[in-house]
Amino acid sequence: MSEDVTVIPAIRKIPVTNSTSNNKNRLIREIKKRLGFQCCLVLLGMLIIIAVLAPFIVPYDPTSTDLPHKNEGPSTAHFWGTDYLGRDLFSRTLCGAQTSLIIAFATVGCAFAAGTAIGCIAGYYGGIVDELLSRGIDLFLAFPGIIFSLALLGLIGAGILNMVIALTLAQWATFARLMRGDVLSIRNLEYVQSARTSGLPDRRIMLRHLVPNAIMPVLVLATLDVGSVILATAGLSFLGLGIPPGIPEWGSMIGAGKEFLRTAPLNIIVPGLAITVVVLLFNILGEGMRDILDVHKDQVNIE
Amino acid sequence: MHYYLAKRLGFLVLTIFAASILAFVLLHAIPGGSAETIARHTLVGLEEEVSAQMITEVSARYNLNEPLWMQYANWLSAVVFHGDLGTSFVYFDTPVLNLISLAIVPTLILAGASMLIVIVVGIPLGIYSAIHENSPGDIVIRCASVFSISFPSFWVALMLILFFSISLDWLPVTGYGTLANLILPAVALALHPTAVIIRIVRTSMLETLGQQYITFAIAKGLSFRRIIWNHAVKNALIPVVTLLGLYFGHLLAGTVIIESIFAWPGIGKLLVDGVFSHDIPVVTSCIVVIVTMFLVVNLGVDLLYHVIDPRIHYE
Numbered sequence: 001m002s003e004d005v006t007v008i009p010a011i012r013k014i015p016v017t018n019s020t021s022n023n024k025n026r027l028i029r030e031i032k033k034r035l036g037f038q039c040c041l042v043l044l045g046m047l048i049i050i051a052v053l054a055p056f057i058v059p060y061d062p063t064s065t066d067l068p069h070k071n072e073g074p075s076t077a078h079f080w081g082t083d084y085l086g087r088d089l090f091s092r093t094l095c096g097a098q099t100s101l102i103i104a105f106a107t108v109g110c111a112f113a114a115g116t117a118i119g120c121i122a123g124y125y126g127g128i129v130d131e132l133l134s135r136g137i138d139l140f141l142a143f144p145g146i147i148f149s150l151a152l153l154g155l156i157g158a159g160i161l162n163m164v165i166a167l168t169l170a171q172w173a174t175f176a177r178l179m180r181g182d183v184l185s186i187r188n189l190e191y192v193q194s195a196r197t198s199g200l201p202d203r204r205i206m207l208r209h210l211v212p213n214a215i216m217p218v219l220v221l222a223t224l225d226v227g228s229v230i231l232a233t234a235g236l237s238f239l240g241l242g243i244p245p246g247i248p249e250w251g252s253m254i255g256a257g258k259e260f261l262r263t264a265p266l267n268i269i270v271p272g273l274a275i276t277v278v279v280l281l282f283n284i285l286g287e288g289m290r291d292i293l294d295v296h297k298d299q300v301n302i303e
Numbered sequence: 304m305h306y307y308l309a310k311r312l313g314f315l316v317l318t319i320f321a322a323s324i325l326a327f328v329l330l331h332a333i334p335g336g337s338a339e340t341i342a343r344h345t346l347v348g349l350e351e352e353v354s355a356q357m358i359t360e361v362s363a364r365y366n367l368n369e370p371l372w373m374q375y376a377n378w379l380s381a382v383v384f385h386g387d388l389g390t391s392f393v394y395f396d397t398p399v400l401n402l403i404s405l406a407i408v409p410t411l412i413l414a415g416a417s418m419l420i421v422i423v424v425g426i427p428l429g430i431y432s433a434i435h436e437n438s439p440g441d442i443v444i445r446c447a448s449v450f451s452i453s454f455p456s457f458w459v460a461l462m463l464i465l466f467f468s469i470s471l472d473w474l475p476v477t478g479y480g481t482l483a484n485l486i487l488p489a490v491a492l493a494l495h496p497t498a499v500i501i502r503i504v505r506t507s508m509l510e511t512l513g514q515q516y517i518t519f520a521i522a523k524g525l526s527f528r529r530i531i532w533n534h535a536v537k538n539a540l541i542p543v544v545t546l547l548g549l550y551f552g553h554l555l556a557g558t559v560i561i562e563s564i565f566a567w568p569g570i571g572k573l574l575v576d577g578v579f580s581h582d583i584p585v586v587t588s589c590i591v592v593i594v595t596m597f598l599v600v601n602l603g604v605d606l607l608y609h610v611i612d613p614r615i616h617y618e
Contacts, residue, residue: 135321139318142318142319142594142598143590143594144552144556144594145553145556145559147559147574147590147593147594148590150559150578151578151586152329153578154579155330155578155581155583155586227453231455234455234457235455238455238560239560240579251457254461261461261464261465265465268462272455272461275453275455275458276454277453279452279453280450283452
């Protein structure tokens with residue numbers, strides 16, 4: 001990893017002003033031009049509604065077992081068949097959406113908040129503060145992928161909160177690195193200097209001037225990161241970590257169903273397709289946002 | 304250049320050192336690392352009670368009563384001076400070094416094979432996609448790569464098993480040693496990075512084709528083939544090289560899940576098994592080894608960058 005963040009001067013150099021009506025119109029125009037993006041927004045809206053209402057709209061209790069009817073194919077009673085304990089796969093998949101989205105949103109929210117704060121402080125103060133924080137960021141970035149979460153989660157035990165903690169610790173550094181680079185590229189611009197000369201306290205400069213102007217690429221990264229976090233959650237729970245038994249989750253459904261790959265492949269195919277569709281939607285959303293908000297491609301990319 | 308190299312090597316060692324502290328302290332400080340949990344996982348079954356005597360025994364055996372920094376200092380000095388990574392709690396006190404040295408070759412084979420697929424498939428498809436922009440071929444490649452990025456790798460692995468091993472009976476499900484065993488895990492692991500690399504190569508290639516020196520080459524009347532291969536591809540692949548280093552890290556992380564599915568005897572499987580049996584010396588060492596491999600590959604790629612692109616100078 002490069003030790004110095006490359007600063008790509010692609011973010012907005014003109015400060016955000018209060019008269020954003022023009023900007024809003026432009027955004028609406030850009031969104032209207034993209035049919036795929038609109039479809040994606042509608043589908044994601046539906047997904048979130050389904051996830052919120054999942055416990056009320058499912059036809060069967062996702063945890064009630066029915067051993068005489070285990071591993072059945074699709075029928076009128078069970079749309080997508082039943083799993084190895086006779087539980088309704090359709091109901092379990094809907095409830096799994098809730099679990100996945102809660103974990104993904106909580107993780108990305110925490111990582112975004114922590115990363116933005118740390119990156120902003122590092123970029124703004126510079127000097128020894130920046131040096132220390134940057135080394136910290138590099139240290140966390142040295143753990144590839146899910147390695148760090150895996151080790152931590154295995155030892156602190158299962159639980160949705162533990163999952164969020166373990167994933168946040170692995171994710172915040174990416175946000176911090178991007179935010180630091182953005183802040184570095186605008187901290188010496190005239191409007192920041194004049195804010196400093198007029199004696200504003202540092203906290204106010206950061207909150208009112210630096211964060212609003214440097215946040216866009218980080219926001220796009222956050223959207224793209226939802227997909228990666230859903231994949232990471234599924235991967236960890238597939239291994240049997242993080243999600244306590246009893247909570248329906250797509251990864252653990254696949255993990256438990258893999259023993260029945262030969263006899264009842266639906267156990268695996270259904271939740272796998274659910275993960276793919278949801279991750280796909282978030283990736284399309286993120287890439288659409290990147291194009292609409294005009295964030296440079298080199299800055300944020302799916303990993 | 305020498306100064307730069309020395310500086311980078313210094314940082315490399317420092318980062319590995321810091322990562323080992325982080326991994327060690329984290330894993331020893333949390334409840335899962337207590338003598339009681341270790342005793343439960345190693346001496347008795349999970350349900351049974353652990354007696355006070357067992358706890359004292361385990362603490363004394365693995366020096367768990369000493370302060371954390373003391374434990375770390377002992378561990379580090381053993382690693383640095385004797386190359387001794389400690390002994391496994393679970394595998395009958397086998398030295399961790401033996402376990403790791405047995406596991407590292409399979410992991411490198413798997414990650415290397417996947418990297419080969421990423422390069423051999425990803426780069427040509429990306430170049431093709433860019434040259435034939437908006438042709439049916441390009442659209443198919445783009446759609447396929449968008450989907451491939453969204454597939455969970457472990458699910459792809461199971462689907463491959465379902466199709467090629469169970470339905471068609473062409474390839475073995477698990478095992479290690481023959482080429483047939485390597486194909487499915489390598490493909491499952493390579494799918495996601497390949498899709499990413501296709502997209503990156505395509506973007507980079509399109510950007511290069513818009514440059515003035517390409518227009519100049521066309522104006523000079525060079526053949527299409529010469530323009531693409533001699534002028535465009537060489538320049539377009541420069542940014543891709545650094546990313547390949549980064550994706551090697553992703554492959555290493557991906558082996559954790561893929562090795563567990565295919566029972567591939569590598570570091571990833573060792574790590575997962577270690578996590579489940581609370582075998583802390585094994586977990587710590589696996590993490591340190593993976594981080595080291597990742598950082599070394601990245602440093603190598605950064606230095607290679609200098610060789611391929613003479614425009615870049617390090618102070």
